[in-house]
Amino acid sequence: MLAIETHNLTHDFLTGFWRKQTVRALDGLSLSVASGEVFGLLGPNGAGKTTTFKILMGLIRPTGGEARILDEPVQTVAMRRRIGYLPEQPYFYDYLTAREFLLYCGALCDLPKAKARQRTDELLRQVGLADSADRQLRKFSKGMLQRVGLAQALIHNPEVLFLDEPMSGLDPLGRREVRDLIVGLRAQGKTVFFSSHILTDVEAMCDRVAILNKGHLVESGKLSEILKTRSNELDVVVSGVNEPALADIRSFAASVSATPDIARVRLNNDRDLERLLALTHQTGGRIVSVNPVRESLEDLFVREVTR
Secondary structure, rough: OOOEEOOOOOOOOEEEEEEOOOEEEEEEEEEEEEOOOOEEEEEOOOOOOHHHHHHHHHOOOOEEEEEEEEEEOOOOHHHHHHHEEEEOOOOOOOOOHHHHHHHHHHHHOOOOOHHHHHHHHHHHHOOOHHHHHOOHHHHHHHHHHHHHHHHHOOOOOOEEEEOOOOOOOOHHHHHHHHHHHHHHHHHHHOOOEEOOHHHHHHHHHHOOEEEEEEEEEEEEEEEHHHEEEEEEEEEEEEEOOOOHHHHHOOOOEEEEEEEEEEEEEEEEEOOHHHHHHHHHHHHEEEEEEEEEEEOOOHHHHHHOOOO
């Protein structure tokens, strides 16, 4: 079953004061996200990611095309009970504590008081705010507010979660905790649709990704399929190789980075592997690993958005 579908989704907006001009923020976006997968929406600033989120959340109407969530049009009110949303720049009531705010969100979602209290305590622990539960939100850092935003999106245990830049403002530990939280949600069978500029996090979590650029979809699919092997390049790690041998290796290798104990060698093709093996064994060294060089998500992203 598909959790999210968009068909030829388009959005234009007007800019300028006296002479209005039409700008196309989203141009014919067609996507499908299966239930239970983590899907990453990527793109540079101005690519159309936040516009896509706002359309899916019913905050703006598309100029053309349609979108469905859980097989319902995005305008369907009943479907809203089954989704959670964290906007890119959330704003909360400054003088409420984290606990009061989550209880308030639970009431908005019609949770019984006992259930809302239980979910609030669970989520505050999950996002690492149990010790700050009774502190006013105005005293929270940006990263702490981001954690509160994640908790409010989960308060009613939604089936589909929309997260617009959920890692924004988080330190490395906070990012790790959010990654673990998202992976845990996938294990529970929930669908997570999120955007991020932190490509290493996307690569670590996502089943599939889509890359937007200037409103257009430029790439979409499983990471294992769209991250291509770079021709015949090899990444070889060797140990115990002396300086004269390293000098010989540098004469034919694409690149060599060495420490006193280990050298990482990039070969242009597998034909050079035999020469590297011979030089390594002649000096009493050994091969630690040999791996084909694959394109990273960052390489793919840069290639697609700079065409």
